[in-house]
Amino acid sequence: MEHTVVDRGLEGVVVGSTVLSNVEGLEGRLTYRGYDIHDLAQNASFEEVCYLLLFGQLPNTFQLEDLNVRLKANRMLPHALIKWMQTTPKDAWPMDVVRTIVSGLAEFVPHLEDGSHESNPRAAIHLIAKTPTIVAAWDRIRRDLEPIEPLPDLSTAANFLYMRTGETPTKIAEKALDVYLVLLADHSYNASTFAARVTASTRADIFACATSALAALEGDLHGGAPGKVMKMILDIGKPDRAEAYVHQLLARGERVMGMGHREYKVRDPRAQHLEKMAKELGASSDPKWYEIARSLEDAANKIFQAEKPGKRIYANVEFYTAPTLYSLGIPADEFTCMFACGRMAGWTAHILEQLGDNRLIRPQAAYTGPPVQAYVPIESRSSAKPNGATKKAEGAA
């Protein structure tokens, strides 16, 4: 073990290949199957990106229409799952509910003889179509409202907003959410996608893999960050308080959420589109959230430059996600669920890619425990009581 190199965070370690997306962190470039994210954000819909990821090319009109028909046909949730949500405590954490219901979808899909489900584009579309319906349904149920069924003629983005409020969204709101979903759709071997691929590598089915991905997404070093970015923005309250806030945060040893990235050593290329959306949405509602975010980013850049030179910590995708989604009326504790709505496209494409050329992912660990030792019978072990053990045991009895 003396010469074993341990890469705790797998930083820079290449563990597989993919044709789906490429992150070039030093240049700040992200491409999906060779298409630059800037082109896609400006021109493509989320549905086109889903087609690109799942089927390998941008769709023509007929292919896109076919996908839209399939998404629409799959949006409704099984009644039993709606009922389950209606009996769930209203203060349940939204990501806990979404992860559980996505897992539960498997129970309503016919399974194979061995208990697994077919992992194919049909199942992927099923998951991509239903995830926003789950998020919107829980959003209403937790507010004591009846869930609203999806409308067949609306896009994924417009339908989500409609299912939350019962009102057809404005064009600018639909566009903002659509761009968000496009930007979040894939990001190579990020933690949640890797979790999905590890699960797929055991030949688990697509529902099991999607559930793994959802579980890995939740933490604030990954998809759990934007809710905390919003908390910072709300705490700051006014743009001119941002600098003092960042100083206090860092003095407490905390991190500025939505900043820094394992791969990007420049500003995340997705941030500029989300910043634009946050600004535009702010102009037609309340500009405050965007303005505080902007001033927070400036303050953090200035302070990082002075206090952590060389660390290259810049805004990541989550930073302007917060004012964008908040301006759309989405509560901060549902932001990670929104991430899941977009990333389900990438997760499912990665799961199918993994299954198409599979090898069990099974790394090694450097053992740092005691050397080989003989088994000691229980009557020969030390009889000393660990602190508090008796109390606990008695309490339990």
Ligand code: ACO
């Ligand atoms: N605030 C303050 N300091 C930071 C931040 C930050 N946001 N990000 C990195 N640093 C500092 C660390 O304290 C560390 O400094 P040190 O060497 O003096 O101890 C140094 O930069 C390197 O940090 P690591 O955690 O080793 O870098 P890593 O590559 O693992 O960081 C991460 C990536 C986890 C995203 C980090 O930047 C972070 O915690 N950011 C805040 C949370 C966040 O925004 N998460 C969402 C990420 S995007 C996504 O997953 C979609």
